[in-house]
Amino acid sequence: MNRSFLLCGVGGQGTVLASRVLAQTAMDRGEYAGTAETIGMAQRGGCVVSHVRTGSGINSALVPEGGADLLIGFEPSEAVRCMKYLKPDGVCIVSSKAVQPVTAALTGKRLDSAEMIAYLKKHISRVIVVDTEAICESCASPKVLNVALLGAAAESGKAGVSTSEIEEVLRKRLPEKLIDMNLKALRLGAEAASEE
Amino acid sequence: MRELLMGNEAIAMGALAAGVNVVCGYPGTPSSEVVETVAKRKPDGVYVEWSINEKTAMEVAAGAAYSGSRVLVTMKQMGLNxxxxxxxxxxxxxxxxxxxxLSADDPGPISSQTEQDSRHFGKYAGIPVFDPATPEEAYRMVQDAFELSEKLGTPVILRPTTRVCHNCASIEIEEVKSPEKPEGFIKDSRWVIFPRLAYSAKCRLFEREEGLSDLLSQYCFNTTAGKGKLGVACGGVSAAYTKDVLAELGADCRLLNVATPYPFPSKLAEAFLDGLDSVIVFEELDPVIEDALTEICGRKGLRVKICGKRTGHTIHAGENTHFIIKKQLSAFLGIELKEEIPDFSDAPELPARPPILCAGCPHRAAFYAVKQAMKGKKAVFCGDIGCYTLGNAMPLDMVDTCLCMGASVSVPQGMYHSENDAVHFGFIGDSTFFHSGITNVINAVYNKAEEIVVILDNSTTAMTGHQPHPGIGKTMMGDISEKISIEKILEAVGVTSVRVADPLKLEEAVDAVREAASEKGVRCIIFRSPCVALFKPDKKMAVQPEKCRKCQRCIRELGCPALSIEDGRAVVEPSLCNGCGLCAEVCGFGAIEEVRG
Known part of the structure; x- marks a missing residue:
């Protein structure tokens, strides 16, 4: 079965690793996988989007508008920016924590994460909000945000992938010393989704 | 074996599978990962280098190819110039x-100065161009390109675009073996270009075009399919989108996929055009396929309407997407799109997130120091290509011009000869200095220009992913090489005023600029501090809320992504801060202090 994922956030949040992990899980099942990521200049604090498509008969990795089964927002306002990609029955996983843009600091306006999440919920029937700040704190690293969101994605049932499949890929991809921390984040992310 | 490979990794693995002996190039998004992958995965007997610029790389490549080596030379489209x-x-x-x-094009453009189309260069130079639609095709085409290059004795261009270079796909790859040893250089008059030889070579280039076009009409990636009176022609990544859209629409029409835009597969295209009423062309950048089809219609007297960029049916600039092609193709085929696009016009205002210098980036400190030193004075700040182009963003606003690699040193010269009452600055990175800054410094010194050249030395080629250069002391073969000193180069070419300063020590940095500004001639300041992405910071900054007077000077003057405002006070986001301490130096109330990271 073909599946499409759209991951979006701000440069430096780890969207690239997350999309590669999703693609690898599909490949490990013997399926085709393709990804398209933002790399280069746009990464420096800019908006980043990763497309992932898995299954068969796929020519391009770019997810069409209205084509994503799952929208994984690493940042609430970026999830709103990418809502057009979600299928009408698609699920949105979103981090609760806003990343303040420099422009907001200069104008004195702070980005309100609650307003963004409320808007997502108004238009999307199933929104899973993950308290990534708490998970990152409990894992003692801001870098596990991506894996926590993958945990929630797996638990949502919409990703066609289980946490144990993701765990297997993480064990292969990550350096030894980072594995325990990331597996904890994966579990906490999955728990967050099951509580929704 | 199947691997999830990025297009650039696939190109590298394809070149290794083809038995490449020598790989060289200069970094440039979206091409940089090819050389890096070769360095990581090469078997014994493969030589790889980052050359100091693309001209040098091409000449190294030519020498190796004269000697019988299979050679891959990589660059982005600007590098082809x-x-x-x-x-x-x-x-x-x-x-x-x-x-x-390998010349990687950048529709959008996403990280380039222009939307230049390398396919023209193939036609201009009279050499074949391969244009892959996917990473899988890129893997195969680089091998086909080597075959064709050797068969014809001519260089061949492989022209992927960003969405091929940077997309990943699961690809079946062959095992990589050590390449055959090249024969070596054999002396012959054919290697010396003289007018008489050039004349016969020009004739040969012209004469081979038709035969080559016929050969490429048979090439497995140049294809036609479908039936009907309406046709779609496409190439590059647009072909992948077009195929997905056709499958989604369930539409049947004639389809022409052009994988070799030069020489154009004319016979295949004529067969495609035969019996059609009209054709829509999907391609990015310039109307290359569109013009080739129009030309065939003219030459063959075919009454087929060619719709594309020139007729306003498709976009003139920027990237194609699935959505754009779906809209344009369904309109062309007369298919009504059923689904409604949801209306998100009532969404809350979304923040603009332009790319910015990283938190703790020494370039921010360098720009800030120059800005402070030149406050109230007439000064012009010429930028260059690299991360530091981002110094143009507010609130720094320190890049008045940006043209091309090395121009930060030569543009101020031209300005000085046109207005001599301003202080003219050029900002150039270390890798860009080695690429094309040195010759421009020589020109400025010898021709008695007045300017200050600021060399932003962060000990890497940061923007493209931290490639080494001659100032670093490491090569892509893993050897240690004697570092080439920027100071000694400047001294040797006659710069008498050279200062080295740490940009993160604000006072020292501002003094260096003030002193240089009081002197005459070509003055150089080397601001030396490593890129923050290269090391793990051992400290972070934090705002002491009781000391913060809410003046927001740190925010207004620095534009650091780790700084934001909460209840009027500055706050430092610990996950972003790299502890450079510039905000503490700027704060007039000592409210920002160091904490252990």
Missing amino acids: VCSDPLMCVNYIGIKGGLVV
Whole structure:
């Protein structure tokens, strides 16, 4: 079965690793996988989007508008920016924590994460909000945000992938010393989704 | 074995599978990962280097190919201009070992100055161009390109675009073995370009075009399919989108996929055009396929309407997407789109997130120091290509011009000869200095220009992913090489005023600029501090809320992504802060202090 994922956030949040992990899980099942990521200049604090498509008969990795089964927002306002990609029955996983843009600091306006999440919920029937700040704190690293969101994605049932499949890929991809921390984040992310 | 490979990794693995002996290039998004992958995965017997610029890389490549090596030389589309001098001669001279020129184009553009289309260069130089639609095709085409290059004795261009270079796909790859040892250089008059030889080479280039076009009409990636009176022609990544859209629409029409835009597969295209009423062309950048089809219609007297960029049916600039092609193709085929696009016009205002210098970036400190030193004085700040182009963003606003690699040193010279009452600055990175800054410094010194050249030395080529350069002391073969000193180069070319300062020590940095500004001639300041992405910071900054007077000077003057405002006070986001301490130096109330990271 073909599946499409759209991951979006701000440069430096780890969207690239997350999309590669999703693609690898599909490949490990013997399926085709393709990804398209933002790399280069746009990464420096800019908006980043990763497309992932898995299954068969796929020519391009770019997810069409209205084509994503799952929208994984690493940042609430970026999830709103990418809502057009979600299928009408698609699920949105979103981090609760806003990343303040420099422009907001200069104008004195702070980005309100609650307003963004409320808007997502108004238009999307199933929104899973993950308290990534708490998970990152409990894992003692801001870098596990991506894996926590993958945990929630797996638990949502919409990703066609289980946490144990993701765990297997993480064990292969990550350096030894980072594995325990990331597996904890994966579990906490999955728990967050099951509580929704 | 199947692997999830990025297009650039696939190109590298394809070149290794083809038995490449020598790989060289200069970094440039979206091409940089090719050389890096070769360095990581090469078997014994493969030589790889980051050359100092694309012209040098092309000449190294030519020498290796003259000697029978299979060579891959890599660059982005702007780099193809830099090496056009050797390329526009090696096309005449020819080669012995296969020579593939990878020029990665950047529709959008996403990280380039222009939307230049390398396919024109193939036609201009009279050499074949391969244009893959996917990473899988890129893997195969680089191998086909080597075959064709050696068969014809000519360089061949492989032209992927960003969405091929940076997309990943699961690809079946062959095992990589050590390449065959090249024969070596054999002396022959054919290697020396003279007018008489150039004349016969020009004739040969012209005469081979038709036969080559016929050959490429048979090429497995140049294809036609479907039936009907309406046709779609496409190439590059647009072909992948078009196929997905056709499957989604369930539409049947004639389809032409052009994988070799030069020489254009004319016979295949004529067969495609035969019996059609009209054709829509999907391609990015310039109307290359569109013009080739129009030309065939003219030559063959075919009454087929060609719709594309020139007729306003498709976009003139920027990237194609699935959505754009779906809209344009369904309109062309007369298919009504059923689904409604949801209306998100009532969404809350979304923040603009332009790319910015990282938190703790020493370039921010360098720009800030120059800005402070030149406050109230007439000064012009010429930028260059690299991360520091981002110094143009508010609130720094320190890049008045940006043209091309190395121009930060030469543009101020021209300005000085036009207005001599301002202080003219050029800001150039360390890698860009080695690429094309040195010759411009020589020109400025010898011709008695007045300018201050600020060399932002962060000990890496940061923007493209931290490649080494001659100032670092490491090569891509893993060897240690004697570092080439920027100071000694400047001294040797006659710069008498050279200062080295740490930009993160604000007072020292501002003094260096003030002193330089009081002198005459070409003055150089080397601001030396490593890129923050290269090391793990051992400290972070934090705002002491009771000391913060809410003046927001740190925010207004620095534009650091780790700084934001909460209840009027500055706050430092610990996950972003790299502890450079510039905000603490700027704060007038001592409210920002160091904490252990």
